[in-house]
Amino acid sequence: MTENGVDLVLDGNAAAGLLQEIFVRDITTAQIQCESCDSTGAVGSLHLYAMPMGAVLRCAHCDGVLLRAVHTPHGRWLDMTGTRYLRF
């Protein structure tokens, strides 16, 4: 548990399965640009929070939210408001 203050952060790679349900392809090697700070990197290298409620992928530089995804019994949701582009 994180009583000792360690953040429950994973790598974007750990969201690969959930993302592949939505994109029907593996986007972890895709390049993604953060709209807040312009930095670019692979989706797999983003910081992943909020599992298992969903995937909240944050910029490894500025912590801005790039992508949010949720799998529900009624469908899958995707929000990419903080992303300037996804290149794959």
Place this chain on the structure above:
Amino acid sequence: MTVIETSAVSVRRLEWQRAEVRKIMVETPRVKSFLLHLPSWLGHLPGQHVDIRLTAEDGYQAQRSYSIASPPEDKLLTLTVERVENGEVSQYLIDDVRVGDQFEVRGPIGGYFVWTTSMGGPLCLAAAGSGVVPLMAMLRHRCRRRKNRAPALLLYSSRSLEDVIYRDELDSMAHRDSDLHVVNTLTRQQPEGWIGYRRRIDKELLAEAFVPPEWNPNIFVCGPTPFVENVSRFLVELGYDSLTIKTERFGPSGG
């Protein structure tokens, strides 16, 4: 927001398929490997993982991700699982599963944390506990490709000697291959006469064990989140290019 698709690779939906346990191997007191037969498996890259799904008779389901331990060259798919306290799925796998049992698997998943011999080396790997699993797939793959083996190093942190997963196999791989080095550190208990490292991986240990930054190694770090964060930070401080460091955090307590 722009989405640019540059490759023409055909895409495939991740589907659940039936897996049958063909063999179970005890690796350490808390760790077992399960060799699975999957009739529709299309192959994988070393470092990738799968999702497994268990279904109880009453319909209750539980799903977890596990790294693939076997190289793509193997016919059966190997998952190595550590029994985690309060781990609903890992306890079932370690305590109850027998040869012949079935569950569902989908994958392979995650093309980011991947190394194949075509990516070249040197290859520097750092693992703690069950974090060694995806790195072992990489080493086993490297071992099967006999030509032009890139130099490789595994720095592996375990609590005690009996907790070193794949211990005999790693010893024998390193013994047969002068370009493979395995460095163990035992953090809690060391056997009589142990002359190896006996502390958690720190900056000094990394500086001693890893090839220098100028050699531009491909680096993979895997294990509990605090371990991965510390090691990544040390590596960047030691001058390794952060773009060459790939991490797989297993969460606070491990895989």
Place this chain on the structure above:
Amino acid sequence: MTKRRLRDGSRSKGTPSMDKTPISRGFRSRRQQQTPKIRLPPGQYVTMDFPVLSAGPTPQIKVENWTLDIQSGGSLLGTWSWAAFEALPQTTIKRDIHCVTKWSKLDTTWQGVTFDDLLKALGLAEAPTPYVMAHCDGGYTTNVQVADLVGGKGMIATRYEGLPILPAHGGPARLLVPHLYFWKSGKWVRRLRFMKADERGFWESLGYHNYGDPWKEQRYDGD
């Protein structure tokens, strides 16, 4: 979507096709055992841990810099510094909490300022609008109806089991609305904004249920 009644009394939302899905011999939920079933909403299991789930890194907030704002329309109805907030009437409650990821924790004790006491401190006989959006450090938001906050149902909590709430669990102050799924109890709350019309917060706008009653198993939008 059919809701099958399972042997242990809980309901499953849609069953996998039993012909295609291999049953994992001997696998059963280890979690649904201990339960005083009458206290557990459907689909939940009791945990002795206190799991942490966050949508982002834990903000490290110094109480000297902490303020709580209450806002309505464009106006600031009130604001408290930490010292002023601690001086407000304190209430201690013991409740069960239920996370949408299925764990429940029974008999948790919290101390803080009830929503009713916040209204009183603002000199308001009642809330100016029916809806509230909680805004939290780190950008998290969650919407709650005033009806689910008044009458002692909601508070801004500062202590858990008698001790200051740890940062990982939402300290120094979090919203606490224990009769709804725990994602509604926004960690690191800093502002309550009254809204004339309901708006969906962070999870509610991404597939989770807008209301979130655990007893009706309202986990997802469409449940």
